[in-house]
Amino acid sequence: MRRKGNKRRLKRARRRRKLFTTPYIPLDLQINILLRLPVKSLSRFRWVSKLWNQHLNFASSSAPGRLLIAFEDFHQKKLLLVSLPNPHASSSYSYCVPYRDLRLRKFDGRVMYNPVHGLICVGSRLMVEIFNPITRQLQAFPQDDPKGHDFFFGYDPIEDQYKVLAIDESPLRAEHKVLVVGRDRAWRDPQCVACPHVSHTTGLYMNGTVYYGASTKDIDSPNNIPIIMSFNVRFETFNIIKLPSEVVPMGIENMWTDKPLINYRGKLGVVKNPRNGYFRMWVLEDAEKEEWSMNTFQLPGSAAAVLDFKVMATFSNGEICLVPRKLSDPF
Template identity: 30%
Template sequence: MSRRLSLPVIPEELIYEILLKLPVESLWRFRRVCKSWKTLISHPQFAKDHLDSSISGAIMTQPRLALVYDDSNTATTYSVNSLFKNPPTLTEKLKFKMEGKHNHFVGSINGLLCLRDVNCCFRLYNPSTKLVSRKSPAFPIEIKYLFPNNAFFGYDKVNDKYKVLAFGVDLGYHVFNLVARLYTFGESESNWRTTIQDLSFGVNNIEGSRQTFVNGNLHWLTKRGHGSDKTVIISFDVDRETHGEVLLPLELEDIIWSLDLHVSNKFLYVSQYSHKTCLVLWLMKEYGVQESWTKVMTISLESRYCRCNATHLSPLCILGNDVVVLRNACSCPYLVTYDSKNGQFGRRFRIERSSPRQWHGGVYHESLVPPP
């Protein structure tokens, strides 16, 4: 009499741990295996645990670069790792469609891209799962005078809420007043509202338009005002909705222009164009401590990589303290890597578009996190 062999039963806890170590593309496909896997993979807690595993390095994932074009309703994402091939190929191309044209990349958090359209409405999009949030109401204040450096994307970890902080120009009574408004995604009947504290003192001549969310705060550069030419970093706590200041390196406090902010690996960076001949990168090793600012990279711009204007070459993303991906915004735009260990540029990758100057982009990590 033949015996029927039964398949071994794998404990649910072990299945959970195994699935946590798989890339998003595989997990999204494995939802079709059975109902229990679909329920598990689609659960918000699994998405958070998977994201934590990815950030901690438990999953071998590579950051991706998202390019959003003004003249199209599509965006393209690439594996950042493909930039380092010889020649660079930007393979693993993904495309996704958006509503209308003239979308602007605001930032990315937890695998979600925040995009703004021509009508000043905002939405969140997960390019890994193709899920999209509801569109925000149109920003209520005329903001064209601050385009495109007027919106910042942040995450309220305490309440698990995604927020956009935007600045506009109130032209009532023919008076030029800068105002701040805050929008929270996912709340019923949510609308733009004023922040708890008045931010008008900190939005004079906003500089920079990079992803600036780190340590629970959004950041931007501005002059202190009141007759002072000191440049400071204004911070906005997304949880508490309060603001403060983060001091620049002592060497940079008297510099008014040629500075920009960047974030990488949960650290705050500032870039400085020095006499238009080199780009200097500073890292704040301990958040909020002025003495912890450290000069980590100096890139000479007196080369064939920027023949027309040195300030056209700017950091798009920073990979550790050794490698940076730079974008050139000249008439023939391209991306290029720079390795500070050997002081060498990589080979250029040209952005081929009908309107090549009109594109925005940033880096994100793949995740299962659904837009609210």
């Protein structure tokens, strides 16, 4: 009798489990839901499982792209991050509202460099740090040499590795170092440097390659040549991309001023920031043949009246993001 009673109870328990079975939610959908939550909630949910902690610390590269804009307050030493999804192509131009829970303090003494997959590279003379806006964590990597460096952040999708490239600011030394994030804390020399050069712009990461504006080593020479350097993150090799002469004049010390690099529909672009209600952009159509196209963009009437705009980035649908250089109080 006891055996029959036990069997009946087991059958009832199995039926209840079938009725109340938790539905399967794909991991990509879980991550998308989590990324819509406030920062405080995300910080707590990191401890639900090792899998959630891993994906919240290093956002998936397959997640839908978002635009991340940073505003720095040098006086109060604060940083405000503005995050928004790709806009729809239905409107001629779009506005964004910052998320106040991404406001940070105590960012003094650091310089922000290019982001990759939502992670931001932050550097100082003593160390380089990788900042995660979702968890507000900083992972620090001390420098071997406290000289001034420019830092460039990239990702190797084959080996699933984040790397930092450090370039000496001095044109006399022109030293280069590479750090693999998360594997060790040792800086090493890259395998090959195409030519001695000095970096002038922040980095732009696209599809396993980091791009930045540069010039030949002797910055004081009237014959120095403006170039774009590409750094293959996986193989740690450099390549030179030549520019049309009308994009960046040769022999000028501030040759790269107001000429940011952007990702325009998956292609490398160089922008001359707005002047007189319009701006021009050169796009590298064929890297092997070094063929460039030039596009002229007229600003909307409301934006054309504001002279001090700069091009920050583009969305995947081709829309261009313009922001004022200075704000009275973005915080």
